[in-house]
Amino acid sequence: MSPVSSPSRRRRTSLVALALGSSIALAACGGGGFEENGSDEPASSGDGPAKLQVLIGSSGDAETQAVQDAADAWAEESGNEVEVVVANDLAQQLSQGFAGGNPPDLFYVDAGVFGDYAEAGNLYPYMDQLADADDFYPNLVDSFTLDGEAYCAPKDFSTLALEINTAAWKKAGLTDADIPTTWDELQAVAKKLTTPDQAGLALSIGRDRVGAFLVQNGGFWVDAESGEATATEPSNAEALEYVQSMLDGGEAVLAPDVDAGWGGEAFGTQKAAMTIEGNWIRGAMENDYPDVEYTVAELPEGPAGKGTLLFTQCWGIAADSENQAAAVDFVEAMTTPEQQLTNADAFGVMPSREAAQADYVEQFPEDAPFIAGGDYGQGPVNLPGLGPVVADLDSQLEQLRTADVEDILESFQKNAEAELQ
Amino acid sequence: MSRDRSIRRGQALAGWTFVSPTLVVLGLFLAVPVAMALWVSFTDWNGRGSPFASGIGFVGADNYRELVGEQGGLTRSDFMTSLRNNFFYVLLVVPLQTAFALFLALVLNQRLLKAVGFFRTAFYFPSVVSSVAISLVFLFLFSGTGVVNSMLDAIGIDGPTWFNDSRGLFHLLGDGLGLWSTADPPSALTGSGVLGLTWWQWISGPSVALSVIIMLVVWTTAGTFMLMFLAALQDLPVEVEEAARIDGAGAWGVFRNVTLPHLRPTMLLVTTLGLIGTWQVFDQVYVMTQGGPGKSTLTPAYLSYSYAFDNQKWGIAAAMAFVLFLIIFAMTSFQRFLFRDRDAIATKRAEKRTKKAHANAPAGGAS
The missing domain is CATH 3.40.190.10 (Periplasmic binding protein-like II)
Structure with missing residues (x-):
């Protein structure tokens, strides 16, 4: 879900994050090394299949599973590899990646922190490469626009x-x-x-x-x-x-x-x-x-x-990513109206594409008041x-x-x- | 002679070889990062790529000026608020945890006490439990309708909403004593101030929310310090105490004139560790309050984290860390000065004086 809305919510989120964090750390110890040793393909280059790293701040198992499934489907179809990692502290993990020059290729960017990331040059602006980019709600795209340039595609909104x-x-x-x-x-x-x-x-x-x-x-x-x-x-x-x-x-x-x-x-x-x-x-x-x-x-x-x-988040692509073309392709697949409706069903977010609005209202009639706000809502201070x-x-x-x-x-x-x- | 020197040289080489792993680890994980952070505090690095890359601007002391100077605005008042909170926090935690630890150690050191092992473990237990876990328990205990308020309710006290209460204890105390009214604070205090905060804000005392964290920390750290006191107490020979008693000292006299002086080095250790630890408080704030309510639990360590990781203001965050370091360094040095062994210094001076007197005495004079 989008915003950090209150102290207790934040508290609860950090609890979950801490719990997740420890289990991820353990899992990483167990499995991480094998994959690297097992695959002899080049990590990434222009012609070979790309290996994308995707870092998400997940709201829970449902979201993780939905993103994982969609990523697997995309990897299957495009012949690339995707690794979805659930962050336990997204801001901190991204900071480490940015500073070290090896950020994940794709990650969630909240509208509230978008300005700082874009200003620092961490984001790769790719909106002009997306097909049907003008189908996103304009108010959402505005939330990810700095100095007249739209940077990234809103993945959903509330x-x-x-x-x-x-x-x-x-x-x-x-x-x-x-x-x-x-x-x-x-x-x-x-x-x-x-x-x-x-x-x-x-x-x-x-x-x-x-x-x-x-x-x-x-x-x-x-x-x-x-x-x-x-x-x-x-x-x-x-x-x-x-x-x-x-x-x-x-x-x-x-x-x-x-x-x-x-x-x-x-x-x-x-x-x-x-x-x-x-x-x-x-x-x-x-x-x-x-x-x-x-x-x-x-x-x-x-x-x-x-x-x-x-409240919205976008799919950020790192300016330092070596797989930007593949990453844009990935975003394309993740933001199709069909995929967005699947996500809506799985973890209750609203599609960021206007093309999906009618179907969404049909599927979830009681959420019509929420999605109506997409037309006249105002994004956060960014x-x-x-x-x-x-x-x-x-x-x-x-x-x-x-x-x-x-x-x-x-x-x-x-x-x-x-x-x- | 030359042979002797070559042996020594071999020893030196062996010595350096033995300490080199530690030196490398310390250098790599301590000295280098500290130096890098120091450099960052003088730049406008925005967190992208290496802080030593060519495009990074050197801004001199600008980041430090932002923290203490007139142009700082919000940054300065944030930082000063965090220092104020942390100051009141240290002021309460260090004496309380030291006194509490000493009390527990004295209780455990009673020779008549049975099941010492059990009590030692019980008292030490909070120190070994993860601070995050304890923080979570406290969140539930001190919620508005939590256990603590229910118990207060039972004895007819309407408890505060602990973690949502940003009122300062000193403000409330002054209100209770009739010195001022918190609803309408005296304009002499609110009208002027220093370093971005009004006098009224400076003297607020710890907020109700911060005092919960104070209670938590006193409770969790006392166990560790109790062990240190206990070790020192067990070093004190029974004969010395007995001798003092034979000389007519009462229980209080023995404690005041025999036990306490004996504990002086431990006391220095405990208060120094306490001081350093309390100025660096972070995890409880991170887990429980994130600086709220009303910034009343903001501490320099948490503010620095938040400026760096949430707001990409790395230079200012690093500068905060170094100002914090200077504060800790100054306070620890001052504390060492206070705890210096006056008797030992006096003895040394006296010795020096006698030596001088001897040297100045005429040759052949009686020694």
Whole structure:
């Protein structure tokens, strides 16, 4: 799944990573050497079959298996070899590869770190070599564009939508006609849903949730095209103040306030009747809270229209890879509409190609609100060098209920400008 | 004579041969990487290819200026926040773990105690368990509805949401004593500051979240240091203690005037190791909090990691590591100075003085 959405999620991910890490280390001790000795073919060259190394940050066994199967099929058909490695710390393992001059040929790149990697010259831009490259959602391609150049193909994406607890909804006397489509309606239903044991709406902390309200008000933290910070635009302050008014009124809470690591946990434990999360919440609800019934709706429109946030990763090809032609071919195979629908079925991600949208909605009608966001969603802040700045923003947004909105935006603006100049 | 020298030469050669494997390993895995990191801290290397390649820009002390200078902005305030957190962390962990370890060692050293082996193992156990595993257990213990809060609840205390609570303990303490109100901090403290943080931020004390990590670390490290104290205690001859008792010393007198002075070298070792270890705290932060909430568990070691691996700011990250090294070096040296053996120094000086006096005495004078 795409984003690192909350401390507890991150914690859980690192646990899994650690567990995986140790088992991989053991496996590597056992098997690694034999393969190298066994094959006498040249490692890689222009004419012989290429041996691709693919490093993925997997969300679990389902994703690993799906990628492995697709890679095997491609290897079979193209006569190349592929080795899929699951990273236990993707950033760290990639850094080692980049510094050592021998990075994996292909790897996942999150939109949030794309800018840094591209700026450092670690990525090979290949979008112009892909067939049907203009079939990808333009908003996703924008998330992997730096200085006007599109670098890599989005492998899939997630968006935010509004999840509603069906039982609480009925109990509050609300019907399908009441599903909020404006900010006022959202606040009104949140108020109606609020009871002493249940908040109306729970939000995970950080820019990856409240940012959606900025987009709905026509603003955002930065303007990726011009490469400038735009946080101090009045529309942003209005959006944050709107969220703040809901937090202040008690109809909305931040997840930690109800002792939840993220919105999905607050929603699953029924401490909140609604939450704003991405399609990754499906897996969590199915595994951890199978008894909670819920529906999903598109986020309400703000004063400036529809808006949500996109989270996506692309297939990065290393600038130092010796097998770039084969790697592009591999990406081609991994991003066909058919393959993307297979992946959607296997581990719940949404296809990044518009050609697959109709089929996807047919297959998963209840996910229509999520995929609709592909048309109007906004990708994450992806300008290079802003990592610590957005981390600081997240840290300040923890106190959104009581903080001075203008202060938060101004300090972000100041820090971002210092970094971007 | 010449024969003697050639034998010595052979010895030297043999000596170097014997230590060479260690020298090579140390050089390759310690000296060279440290030198490389030092070089990186003076460059704008972005993590791609070798930091010694031709295109890498030498930026002088810019990275260091970024950390402490006016132009640092966010980087400086991040770094200073991490130093502040780590300072309060050291301030609490080192004395607590030393006192706790000494207490455990004294208990185990009682001659009347049965099943010493069992207790020794039990106390030492946390030190040998993986810090990651223990961190995970603490995450569950200290969650908002976890065991700790349930127990506090049972005695009528409404526990905090530990790992989500970024309030500083000193802030809360001052609030409780009526010195100030955390909701409306005194403007004398918030209005001005130094090095990118206001005075109010500097004096926050460890946050509630950081104090959980403090508890964890005190508990896990005390076992190791207890073993060191125990070894030293067992070196102390029973006769010395008995002699002191015969001279009329009470239990406290024996401890204060016989046991403690005897433990001075161990005390230096324990506090030095404690100081170095606590300034480098990383794994607990990495596993449990990633620097949050509100950056209140950010430490220089974790910040350096995050700047390098998450943000590709390798030069600044390396500079942080070296500033941290300087801090540890300075504090350890100061500690050695504090723990120096004043008696031994005085004896040495006295000896020197007598020698001088002898030399100056007129020839043929009585010695």
